[in-house]
Amino acid sequence: YFFLHSNPPKTSPHSLLLPHLNGLVHVKNPYLESMDEDVLYHFSLGTKTHNLPVMFGDIKFICVGGSPNRMKAFAQLMHKELGLEGDGKDLKDICAGTDRYSMYKAGPVLSITHGMGVPSISIMLHELIKLLHHAKCRDVTIIRIGTPGGIDPGTVVITDIAVDSFFKAQFQQVILDNIVIRSTELDKDLVEELLNCSKEIHDFPTLTGHTMCTYDFYEGQGRLDGALCSFSNEKKLEYLKRAYDAGVRNIEMESTVFAAICRLCGLKAAVVCVALLNRLEGDQIKAPHEVLVEYQRRPQHLISIFIKKPNQHLWHYCSSLNFSKHR
Numbered sequence: 522y523f524f525l526h527s528n529p530p531k532t533s534p535h536s537l538l539l540p541h542l543n544g545l546v547h548v549k550n551p552y553l554e555s556m557d558e559d560v561l562y563h564f565s566l567g568t569k570t571h572n573l574p575v576m577f578g579d580i581k582f583i584c585v586g587g588s589p590n591r592m593k594a595f596a597q598l599m600h601k602e603l604g605l606e607g608d609g610k611d612l613k614d615i616c617a618g619t620d621r622y623s624m625y626k627a628g629p630v631l632s633i634t635h636g637m638g639v640p641s642i643s644i645m646l647h648e649l650i651k652l653l654h655h656a657k658c659r660d661v662t663i664i665r666i667g668t669p670g671g672i673d674p675g676t677v678v679i680t681d682i683a684v685d686s687f688f689k690a691q692f693q694q695v696i697l698d699n700i701v702i703r704s705t706e707l708d709k710d711l712v713e714e715l716l717n718c719s720k721e722i723h724d725f726p727t728l729t730g731h732t733m734c735t736y737d738f739y740e741g742q743g744r745l746d747g748a749l750c751s752f753s754n755e756k757k758l759e760y761l762k763r764a765y766d767a768g769v770r771n772i773e774m775e776s777t778v779f780a781a782i783c784r785l786c787g788l789k790a791a792v793v794c795v796a797l798l799n800r801l802e803g804d805q806i807k808a809p810h811e812v813l814v815e816y817q818r819r820p821q822h823l824i825s826i827f828i829k830k831p832n833q834h835l836w837h838y839c840s841s842l843n844f845s846k847h848r
Contacts, residue, residue: 526671529656537633537684537726539690539770542660542729543659544660545657545659545708546653546654546658546659546661546787546788547654547786547787548649548743548786548787549785549786550649551754551837553651553698559651559655560646561648561651561652562619563619563622563644563645563648564615564619564621564624564648564649564652565617565618565619566615566617573602573655573656573705574655574656574842575655576656577626577631577653577656577658578656578657578658579628579629579650580626580628580629580630580631580656580658580661581629581630581641581658581661581662582631582658582661582662582663582664582828583631583632583633583646583663583664584630584631584632584633584643584663584664584665584824585632585633585634585635585642585660585663585664585665585666585668585779586632586634586635586665586666586667587634587635587636587637587775588634588668589634589719590624590668590743591817591821592623592632592633592634592666592670592730593614593623593625593632595821595824596609596612596625596626596627596630596707597609597610597612597625597630598613598815598821598825599630599828600625600627600706601629602825602828602829603628603630603828603829604757605627605628608730609627610771612625612626613625613765614628616809616826618714618741619739620645621636621644622634622635624770626671630828633645635665635774635775636663637774638736638739638774639726639734639736639774639775639777639778640800642655642775642779643778643782646778646779646782646783647782650782650786650788651829660823661789662711662788662789662790662791663783663788663789663790663791664740664790664791664792664793664824665775665776665790665791665792665793665794666769666780666793666794666820666821666824667769667773667775667776667793667794667795668794668795668813668816669732669773669794669796669797670742670771670773670774670782670796670797670798670799670800671770671771671772671794671796671797671798671799671800672765672770672771672773672796672799672800673725673726673796673799674796674797674798674808674812674816675717675725675782675793675795675796675797675819676725676726676727676728676770676792676796677725677726677727677728677793677794677797677820677823678727678728678729678730678732678770678794678796679706679712679715679716679719679727679728679730679791679792679794679821680712680729680731680732680776680780680791680793680794680796681707681709681712681730681731681795682692682704682705682706682707682731683705683707683731683732683733683734683776683777683779683780683792684732684733684734684767684768684769684777685705685732685733685734685735686733686734686735686736686741686764688731688733688763688764688767688768688769690704690705690706691703691704691705691777692704692734692777692778692780692781694778694781699752703781703785704780704781704784705776705777705780705781705784706784707780707784707790707791707792708789708790708791710789711789711790711791712729712791714780715754715791715793715823715824715827716729718823718826718827719739719823719832721826721844722822722823724819725819727823728770730768730770730771731767731768731769731770731774732769732770732772732773732777732792733764733769733771733772733773733776734772734774734775734777734778735772735773736774737772737774738774741774741825742772742800742801743755743756743757743760743761744757744804745804746804746805748845750800754779758773758801761800761801762801765801770796771794771796772800773794776796778791779792782794790799793820793823794820794822795812795816795817795819796816797816801817815841
């Protein structure tokens with residue numbers, strides 16, 4: 522660890538390596554303790570302006586995705602599935618004070634947008650994890666919902682390993698002028714739990730596989746339809762087939778940094794995506810809108826089943842609010 526001045530806050534090096542303590546979410550930044558106020562700028566929230574433990578202390582599940590519409594729809598789905606009061610149509614955007622991200626809360630479930638690409642989701646995760654820390658949340662599970670390209674359109678892929686463009690399970694973070702390589706290992710037990718939940722669904726196929734994360738949608742993913750293209754269709758297909766042989770089943774732009782940051786902060790994390798097209802057959806999404814909408818609901822349906830599984834924390838939450846039903 523490298524500190525930026527000669528008198529850093531006194532923190533045991535071992536405390537920076539602890540993923541969690543009694544289920545609490547812990548940050549790995551000793552400087553936060555000495556701050557008078559922590560402004561979560563991109564959420565339009567802060568430790569002095571908002572009572573974060575009251576607002577978020579009951580959170581047990583977090584789902585993140587790129588689209589504001591999708592994440593609002595997921596929050597409304599969970600509002601209905603958990604039997605919360607009201608119809609959920611009037612859910613408020615907690616981050617309405619900013620146009621960077623959107624956030625919706627349905628009981629113990631938080632639904633947040635992360636935009637597109639590694640930088641956007643990285644910013645969101647830093648502030649989300651600090652929010653959970655300040656709110657004193659415990660035993661939190663976080664799942665990314667995605668809509669990437671893959672092999673079989675409509676197939677839901679539960680990521681077992683997030684890999685980079687070289688098919689390596691790592692994320693390279695540039696810190697100052699150093700390249701730091703971080704592991705992208707995801708929670709194996711959570712992957713297995715989600716796969717077991719998928720066995721209750723017979724409307725669409727679900728499988729596990731590697732998810733490849735790139736820094737770009739066009740050239741970085743071997744597309745021929747961008748403003749720039751310096752390779753042939755044959756080279757593209759050869760690369761995609763090598764990716765498939767390496768275990769890759771879909772390609773997106775967030776999974777490696779998501780896995781790396783969540784792992785470092787001790788969060789149980791998973792990535793669940795639905796393929797919108799077969800990349801071996803083309804680069805552009807041409808399916809009708811209604812088909813894409815149905816595809817996008819598939820990972821949400823799977824995750825809702827997982828969240829509703831008998832869970833001690835969730836049952837206590839529902840009982841404490843005296844819900845009339847919990848399915």
